[in-house]
Amino acid sequence: MAEIEGIYTIWLRETKRFFRYRSRIVTSVVTPLLWLIIFGTGLGSAVRFGGNIPGGYQAFIYPGIIGQTILFTSIFSGLSVIMDRQYGFLKEILVAPISRPSIVLGKALGISTASVIQASILLILSFIVGVSMDPLTFVLCIIIALIMSVGLGGMGLVIAAFTDSMEGFNLIMSFIVLPMFLLSGALFPITGLPTWLQAAVYINPLTYGVDALRAATLGESALPLEISIIVIAFFAVLMILISALIFSKKEQSLM
Amino acid sequence: MGYAIETNKISKKYDSFTAVDSIDLKVPRNSIYGVLGPNGAGKTTLISMLCTILRPTGGSAMVNGYDIEKQAKQVRASIGIVFQSRALDDILTGREHLEMHAALYGVPKDIRQERLDEVLDLIALGKKADEYVKTYSGGMKRRLEIGRGLIHHPKVLFLDEPTLGLDPQTRESIWDYIYDLNQNHDITVLLTTHYMEEADKLCDEVAIINQGHIITSESPKNLKRDLKADTLTITVDSPEEFVEKVKTLGFIKEAFLVDGEVKLMVEMGENLIPAVVGFASEQGFPIRSIELEHPNLEDVFIKFTGSKISSEGK
Incomplete structure (x- = not known):
């Protein structure tokens, strides 16, 4: 009981912080819209897109950009x-x-609340890129977003445990976050890639999240939806366990 | 069981450096106990181990009868901590900090509001309680932190440099506050400080710690009595020679140099100033200044370590 209240308390603080930094909410919606509208239109009209999706390239990257938002919000x-x-x-x-695993769990739930709120704003704006949204799809996407953000948030916590100051931020951005985004199939189809690139794409957990979102929103995906969901759920459990372990064992340099 | 905190050769070693070296500390219940030492002496490391943030590399300790390693959770539930550096969230209000703390420490819901009011009353934040902490002054932040440390009625309160960086007025009011707390509640306070005055005014007992060792522990009164001496601080042109000369005087108990100033330990210093001045001019050492101080903990510290406590960075 005390542990549950502890988890709730830490979640509550995360959520309060999220709502109080208004500029963060605004940028988190504006940035993906810039990608969708400018990048999507620009590249979409420059290349002939092979897919047979109504809405073309813009619609194709729509789940990818939702995935990107979840990735950035969760890791950061x-x-x-x-x-x-x-x-x-x-x-x-x-x-x-309260136990360290409870702290990690509260934190992770707070992170996914923020991610899920952002994802739902983007889901509501689906009409911009001509993707139709029904309640069932919406709920399915929210569940996928939730699982993804717990895993990615847990991954952010693991990285944070080993990073002493915000100076490491740029390194994390260049060597982890951007490669994950680019290798996730958010911006291009992952079938028919050269083998070396395909290998990198398939070890990237974000790939499965994006693929699951694409399956849910567009009905088109490289892998069956169930497989993708199993992979991201496994990743989420793994990351929570690892970060709980690290926060319990590692002596934090706090002073 | 008369001790709120009892350590047994507790140590913390880092690769090439021992921050805390086999410290034995016994803190009587309901006392205010001071750990006094310069920056880098190991005070914060010691407190961090007692609060279960750091794990000792040797020895053991009991806090409230709980083992800090095997019963870390019980220890944490029964202590309150005010850290040396701020531990507040800028974008939460004072009240939210207290609510959050009460929830984390499992204060029962039905008495939570009562406790909150009690603490808010004590720390006198007034209307500011519902504003973001980033708008608070240094003193208000400190009061909030102390209040927060109290909301779950801890048996032991750890205060790590509670008045560091505060103006003298705020410092005084926090001293009064800590003193009242100790008088009116069933609470043991362990505080670290490098302000002599703080230890002198507040503490029933102090332990002087330097380079990870406890040098001595006593009540401030006894420590000062041990010195049995007033200090005459004298500036002259060639202090090294003067120290040697002045030692021959019968009433000088000790003479030594600190930062180019001659310190003489004497009894009843006010009566001896003329004699010292006379002796100095006889010997050809014109005295530039002379100052008389009754013993304070700073002198105790100098006596034990040979250096001033406040010399930052050594």
């Missing part, structure tokens, strides 16, 4: 632990009489 929210450590607030949480 996970990395907010670095800020918490720098500003000292992490100590307050770590010395509380």
Whole structure:
């Protein structure tokens, strides 16, 4: 009971923070719209797109851009632990009489709340790219977004546990976040790629999330929806376990 | 069981550096206990181990009768901590900090509001309680942190440099606050400080710690009595020679140099100033200034370590 209240309390703080930084909410919606409208229209009219999706390239990247939003929000929210450590607030949480796995879980749930809110805004705006949305699809997408964000948020927490300051931010951006985005099939179909690139795409957990979202929204995907969901669920459980383990075992440099 | 905190050769070693070296500490219940030492002496490391944030590399400790390693959760539930550096979230309000803390520490829901009001009353944030913490002054932030540390009625309160960086007025009010708390509640306070005055005013007992070791522990009064001495601080042109000369005087108990100033330990210093001045001019050491101080903990510290406590970075 105490653990559940602890998880809730940490979730509540994350969620309050999310709503209080309004600029973050605005950018998190504007950035994907820029990708969809400008990049989508621009590249869509420059190349002949092989797919047979109504709505063409813009519609094709729509689930990819939702995936991108979830990726960025989740990883960066996970990395907010670095800020918490720098500003000292992490100590307050770590010395509380609740278990470290509960702290990690509360944090991860807070992260996925933020991601899911952003994803739902984009889902509601589906008409912009001419993708039709019905309630069932919407709910399915939300569930996928939730599983993805728990995994990616957990991954952000793992990275944060090993990063001392926000100076490592650019490294994480260049070497983890951007490659994950580019190799996820968000912007191009993953079938028919050269073998070396295909290998990189298939070890990327985001690929399965994007593919699942594409299956749900467009009815078109490289892998069966169930397989993708199993992979991202497995990834989520794995990341939560790893970050819970690290936060329990690793001595945080807090002072 | 008379001790709120009891350590047994507790140590913390990093690769090439020992931050805390076999410290034995006994903190009586309901006392205010001071751990006094310069920056880098190991105070925060010691407190962090007692709060279960860091794991000791040797020895053991009991806090409230719980083992800090085997019963970390019980330890955490029974202590309150105010860290040296701020541990607040800028974008939450003071009240939210308290609510969150009460929830994390499992304060029963039916008495939570009561506790919240009690603490808000104590720390006197007034209307500011519902504003974001980023608008608070340094003193308000500190009061909020102390109040937060109290909301779950801990048996032991750890205060790591509670008044660091505060103005003298705020410092005084926080001292009063800590003192009242200790008088009126069943609570043991362990505080670290490098302000002598703080330890002197507040603490029933102090342990002087330097380079990871406890040098001595006593009540401030006894420590000062041990010195049995007033300090005469003298500036002269060639202090090294003067120290040697002045040692021959019968009433000088000790003479040594600190930062180019001659320190003489004497009893009843006010009566001896003329004699010292006379002796100095006889010997050809014109005295530039002379100052008399009654013993304070700073002198105790100098006596034990040979350096000033506040010399930052050594």
